[in-house]
Amino acid sequence: MKANAYSADCPTRQILDRVGDKWAVLILLLLRHEPLRFNQLRRDIEGISQKMLPQVLKSLERDGLVKRHAIATVPVTVEYSITPLGKTLATAVDPLRDWAERNLKDVLAAQRRYDAQRHAKAA
Structure with missing residues (x-):
């Protein structure tokens, strides 16, 4: 099957969902520098829940x-690292993070202007 993201049944949409997930993007961007343990990821990504x-x-x-690696300690230590495929995605989405920060x-x-206009029309 040829990929066509505009088709309702194209699996490409699942990948785009991952790219559009802020938590997934933030995790990948952190892991591209070094492997991290679960609790370090939780500390570094403010706002992500213990469940999410x-x-x-x-x-x-x-x-x-991402690759999960369990280390035989008491209790078990779990470390996460980015895969080569994950690095390609992190490289692709980092410019989006940069754009968001710059703009x-x-x-x-723009949001304030829009909200003010909407509020003025409603009054």
């Missing part, structure tokens, strides 16, 4: 983007 982090990590592992002020200003 393992769900996203499992999805990334299933997609071949944050303009986007927030």
Whole structure:
């Protein structure tokens, strides 16, 4: 089957869902520098819940983007690292993170203008 993201049944959409998931993107961007343990990821990514982090990590592992490594300690230590495939995705999405950081002020200003116009029309 030829990939066509505009087709309702194309598996490409599942990959785009992963790329559009802020938690997945943030995890990949952190892991591209070095492998990290679960609790370090939780500390570094403010706002991610104890429930959400393992769900996203499992999805990334299933997609071949992240590798999970259990270290035989008491208790077991789990470390996550990015795969070569994951590195290609991190390289592709990092410019989006950079764009968001560079243009944050303009986007927030546009939102305020939009909200003010909507509020004025409603009054």
